[in-house]
Amino acid sequence: MDKVQDTIDLLKMYNQEHIIKLLEKLDEDKKQALIDQISKIDFHQLKELYDNTKKEIEIKENKIEPLPYLDKKKLSEEQKEEFQKLGEEVLENGQYAVVTMAGGQGTRLGHSGPKGTFKLDVYGKGKYLFEILAENLKEANQKYKKVIPWYIMTSKENNEETIRFMEKHNYFGYDKAFVRFFAQSELPLLDINGKLLVGKDMKIKEASDGNGGTYSSLRASGCLAEMKEKGIKWVFIGGVDNALLKMADTILLGMAIKKKVQIASKSIVKANAHERVGVFGKMNGHPKVIEYTELPEKMAEEVDEDGELKYGEAHIMCNLYTIEAIEKISKETLIYHSAFKKNSYIDEEGKEIIPTEPNSYKFESFIFDAFELFDDIAILRGKREDDFAPVKNKDGVDSPRTAKELYEKYWNRN
Numbered sequence: 001m002d003k004v005q006d007t008i009d010l011l012k013m014y015n016q017e018h019i020i021k022l023l024e025k026l027d028e029d030k031k032q033a034l035i036d037q038i039s040k041i042d043f044h045q046l047k048e049l050y051d052n053t054k055k056e057i058e059i060k061e062n063k064i065e066p067l068p069y070l071d072k073k074k075l076s077e078e079q080k081e082e083f084q085k086l087g088e089e090v091l092e093n094g095q096y097a098v099v100t101m102a103g104g105q106g107t108r109l110g111h112s113g114p115k116g117t118f119k120l121d122v123y124g125k126g127k128y129l130f131e132i133l134a135e136n137l138k139e140a141n142q143k144y145k146k147v148i149p150w151y152i153m154t155s156k157e158n159n160e161e162t163i164r165f166m167e168k169h170n171y172f173g174y175d176k177a178f179v180r181f182f183a184q185s186e187l188p189l190l191d192i193n194g195k196l197l198v199g200k201d202m203k204i205k206e207a208s209d210g211n212g213g214t215y216s217s218l219r220a221s222g223c224l225a226e227m228k229e230k231g232i233k234w235v236f237i238g239g240v241d242n243a244l245l246k247m248a249d250t251i252l253l254g255m256a257i258k259k260k261v262q263i264a265s266k267s268i269v270k271a272n273a274h275e276r277v278g279v280f281g282k283m284n285g286h287p288k289v290i291e292y293t294e295l296p297e298k299m300a301e302e303v304d305e306d307g308e309l310k311y312g313e314a315h316i317m318c319n320l321y322t323i324e325a326i327e328k329i330s331k332e333t334l335i336y337h338s339a340f341k342k343n344s345y346i347d348e349e350g351k352e353i354i355p356t357e358p359n360s361y362k363f364e365s366f367i368f369d370a371f372e373l374f375d376d377i378a379i380l381r382g383k384r385e386d387d388f389a390p391v392k393n394k395d396g397v398d399s400p401r402t403a404k405e406l407y408e409k410y411w412n413r414n
């Protein structure tokens with residue numbers, strides 16, 4: 001009885017009276033489930049996140065500097081060989097693991113299942129995004145005669161479907177004993193007035209809390225402990241939606257080892273000075289992915305003595321970490337950003353509303369916000385045509401059509 005009253009008081013305190021009305025309508029089991037869910041929500045944090053969506057973004061005086069990078073195509077043969085050898089050793093010793101972030105909602109693509117289950121229309125028969133990733137890892141396994149442990153981060157929403165899909169397709173020939181799924185953490189969605197959304201299952205709608213949740217979810221799921229037990233020294237973390245992602249690049253790995261850094265990242269050069277992408281730089285002395293909104297126009301156009309953009313290295317979700325770096329980040333709280341997205345919900349009459357326009361805030365932390373916890377990271381410039389074929393939008397740029405073209409062009413060349 002007290003628990004019910006406490007829940008009602010809490011909901012009143014945070015202006016969520018519509019949930020009280022919902023509680024009154026539910027049968028005992030559903031009511032208990034909802035009360036349990038509510039007891040796990042940090043309303044104070046949620047209020048703060050909502051209040052932040054109403055605040056003007058503060059433009060602080062930041063000291064921005066370029067972050068040095070190496071261009072893969074300009075490395076000397078000796079340098080390349082040295083990096084490759086260092087990297088290969090790690091792979092051959094079985095000290096390398098890969099994490100695929102597949103917990104996103106993929107709202108822009110509009111595919112009905114998890115993004116990795118999207119079939120890219122390549123070479124007639126087509127290939128699923130998970131299949132493309134599995135092929136890339138299998139190639140490395142063959143080369144280095146070790147099976148790379150593959151950790152797939154899902155969301156609570158898509159976890160079961162993802163596992164079912166991989167089972168159905170026999171893990172695309174990947175050794176199942178080396179694949180582990182873990183679901184990432186979530187945060188409730190809020191409508192434009194800060195009200196919680198209710199889903200068809202009569203629960204409060206929650207969604208993954210961004211790819212920055214990877215680090216803490218690796219720890220909470222026990223995957224990090226498992227990696228340590230296996231003797232893993234380096235962990236690659238990448239997205240699910242880049243059809244040209246190279247997950248075991250020994251040059252990137254060797255460069256990180258040689259430079260004695262805890263994080264290394266592959267970049268591609270911006271298409272032009274004003275392309276709307278985040279670029280690597282140093283902000284107030286720490287490495288960071290600087291959003292295009294944070295980079296003054298003049299700086300965006302600055303070039304070095306070779307005529308290269310000083311702030312031209314775009315982040316492509318191709319990041320490598322020492323196990324110690326993951327451990328360190330997993331204990332930190334990263335900042336949350338809000339994204340205004342389309343999410344269906346149940347209205348007060350119990351009718352499902354499927355919005356055609358964005359209607360709710362999703363709170364997300366970003367994987368790259370962890371970089372500033374370090375003094376330095378190493379950047380390797382790859383090539384757009386070799387390393388980046390994103391599947392983000394239904395049509396136009398970064399869509400299945402452009403990714404298909406890039407993928408086929410790459411494989412026709414290689």
Ligand code: UTP
Nearest residue numbers: 101102103104105106107108208210211239240
């Ligand atoms: P995006 O930020 O492009 O998001 O994810 P998305 O969910 O795929 O697509 P939209 O924005 O809803 O259209 C980049 C990578 O991060 C993963 C995605 O699965 C993708 O690999 N991600 C994103 C997560 O794993 N969890 C999240 O909460 C968000």
